Amino acid sequence: MAQPDSFGRYRVIRHLGSGSFATVWLAHDDRLDTPVAVKVLAENWTHQLDIHQRFLEEARILRQADSAWLVRVHDIGTLPDDRPYFVMPYADQGSVADLVARGRLPLDEALRLLTEIGQGVTVLHRHGTIHRDIKPSNVLLQSSPVGQRVLVADLGFAKSIDGASGFTAAAGTPGYMSPEQGSPAGDIDVRADVYSLGAVAYELLTGRRPPPPPIRVPPGRLRPGLPRELDALIMSALSADRAGRPSDAKEFTDRIRAIRMAPGSRRGSWSARLRSVGRRTAAVAAAAVMLVFAATAGAGAPGLDFTDVRAEAGDLRVAVPDSWARQFHSGRPTEVGEGGREVGEGLLVATDVDAWDDRDGAVSGVFAALLPRGWESEGPDGLGALAGTVPCASRVERRPFADRRWRGEVWHWPDCAGAHSVAVLRSVAGGRTLFLDIRQPDHRPDVVNRIIAGTRLD
Ligand SMILES: Nc1ncnc2c1ncn2[C@@H]1O[C@H](COP(=O)(O)OP(=O)(O)OP(=O)(O)O)[C@@H](O)[C@H]1O
Numbered sequence: 254m255a256q257p258d259s260f261g262r263y264r265v266i267r268h269l270g271s272g273s274f275a276t277v278w279l280a281h282d283d284r285l286d287t288p289v290a291v292k293v294l295a296e297n298w299t300h301q302l303d304i305h306q307r308f309l310e311e312a313r314i315l316r317q318a319d320s321a322w323l324v325r326v327h328d329i330g331t332l333p334d335d336r337p338y339f340v341m342p343y344a345d346q347g348s349v350a351d352l353v354a355r356g357r358l359p360l361d362e363a364l365r366l367l368t369e370i371g372q373g374v375t376v377l378h379r380h381g382t383i384h385r386d387i388k389p390s391n392v393l394l395q396s397s398p399v400g401q402r403v404l405v406a407d408l409g410f411a412k413s414i415d416g417a418s419g420f421t422a423a424a425g426t427p428g429y430m431s432p433e434q435g436s437p438a439g440d441i442d443v444r445a446d447v448y449s450l451g452a453v454a455y456e457l458l459t460g461r462r463p464p465p466p467p468i469r470v471p472p473g474r475l476r477p478g479l480p481r482e483l484d485a486l487i488m489s490a491l492s493a494d495r496a497g498r499p500s501d502a503k504e505f506t507d508r509i510r511a512i513r514m515a516p517g518s519r520r521g522s523w524s525a526r527l528r529s530v531g532r533r534t535a536a537v538a539a540a541a542v543m544l545v546f547a548a549t550a551g552a553g554a555p556g557l558d559f560t561d562v563r564a565e566a567g568d569l570r571v572a573v574p575d576s577w578a579r580q581f582h583s584g585r586p587t588e589v590g591e592g593g594r595e596v597g598e599g600l601l602v603a604t605d606v607d608a609w610d611d612r613d614g615a616v617s618g619v620f621a622a623l624l625p626r627g628w629e630s631e632g633p634d635g636l637g638a639l640a641g642t643v644p645c646a647s648r649v650e651r652r653p654f655a656d657r658r659w660r661g662e663v664w665h666w667p668d669c670a671g672a673h674s675v676a677v678l679r680s681v682a683g684g685r686t687l688f689l690d691i692r693q694p695d696h697r698p699d700v701v702n703r704i705i706a707g708t709r710l711d
Pocket residue numbers: 269270271272273274275276277290292324341342343344345347348390391393406407409
């Protein structure tokens with residue numbers, strides 16, 4: 254395919270890709286000094302009137318919907334050979350398909366993408382349009398000064414809701430399209446897009462496209478530790494019978510957003526789950542989380558005074574620097590951690606408990622949990638896997654720790670914002686295994702040692 258010099262005032266830079274009906278070029282708008290993507294009807298369809306019309310219809314829908322969650326259309330034109338083209342912002346970060354190909358996404362990142370994709374589809378449904386071809390390669394990513402924009406694109410198969418009942422030609426992409434889209438006589442409605450959203454969710458979370466319906470393996474089976482409500486929502490969106498699906502993209506998106514915002518979902522961490530359980534049972538737990546504070550000497554960590562903190566009902570006592578002991582949560586959650594392991598008593602003491610899972614590293618604090626009995630028999634690999642559940646993709650330094658109470662290993666991620674240290678320790682007296690997650694913006698190994706030394710079972 255020869256590279257044209259320009260389309261109207263848009264100077265062509267390079268070929269971006271070709272779909273079934275069109276070719277997309279990166280070009281430069283010299284007048285506004287900005288990169289653009291120009292989509293041009295492919296030559297072989299020039300004289301096919303219905304394809305020509307559908308191409309223009311895509312541009313019209315995008316222009317009329319004019320939404321921050323959809324690719325916008327800025328301009329439209331016709332080439333001397335009669336082929337139409339339209340001009341969009343250039344999505345410089347590729348598509349969600351590229352992201353998925355790079356590896357498994359963190360849960361919060363996957364939920365953020367799903368919320369934004371769902372927003373785009375919601376805009377289309379409000380506009381009276383069914384997309385019919387939602388899939389990761391049709392969701393584009395663009396840099397922006399305030400972060401990444403997620404843009405639903407490629408309305409080549411879009412259909413108006415009014416015109417979609419009765420006979421509808423089969424259209425869509427296998428793996429993402431609803432069963433009713435595969436049948437030429439099947440009438441479709443917005444729930445066809447809900448199925449595709451479920452398929453995209455399945456792939457974002459597991460790295461795999463769902464098999465053809467009926468789907469029997471929920472995403473949580475392939476990625477243990479997913480919130481149960483998320484598994485249930487995705488499986489309902491993928492129901493072969495559309496009556497079982499959420500009613501439209503808005504309902505699907507609202508439910509994804511609620512799952513994302515639930516206190517326990519920001520990260521699959523022990524501490525986050527502990528807090529979520531703590532909040533849900535706040536009324537019951539109120540009496541149990543009364544803390545006992547007592548100043549202790551700062552021996553071992555010069556320049557710092559320490560405070561003993563413990564839940565009134567529990568026997569776990571943690572020593573933290575005075576200035577960290579501003580907020581706390583305590584509770585006895587069940588099913589925490591990536592594999593849904595059970596944890597015994599837990600305690601989070603930090604400068605800002607709500608910001609504990611933020612990745613800017615501004616919080617100082619300690620999360621301590623006693624592992625259920627049975628962990629004593631786990632070998633070093635089992636304990637290593639536990640320490641590794643604190644997500645930080647950087648090098649880790651490991652060192653042994655031993656004093657008169659505890660014996661085990663301290664893991665430290667020096668390049669992580671907030672200097673994470675995790676210790677997994679067994680009590681010398683026997684019987685208990687302790688998990689400690691310690692965060693401090695300026696890493697001090699002496700503080701880590703002092704915290705471990707001050708952690709006790711009464
Ligand atoms: N605004 C854009 N910015 C950057 N790349 C784009 C933009 N729009 C489309 N592309 C890229 O151009 C290529 C062709 O896109 P197009 O929408 O024509 O077809 P497709 O989605 O690849 O295939 P099909 O239409 O057959 O499903 C894709 O690789 C797509 O990622």
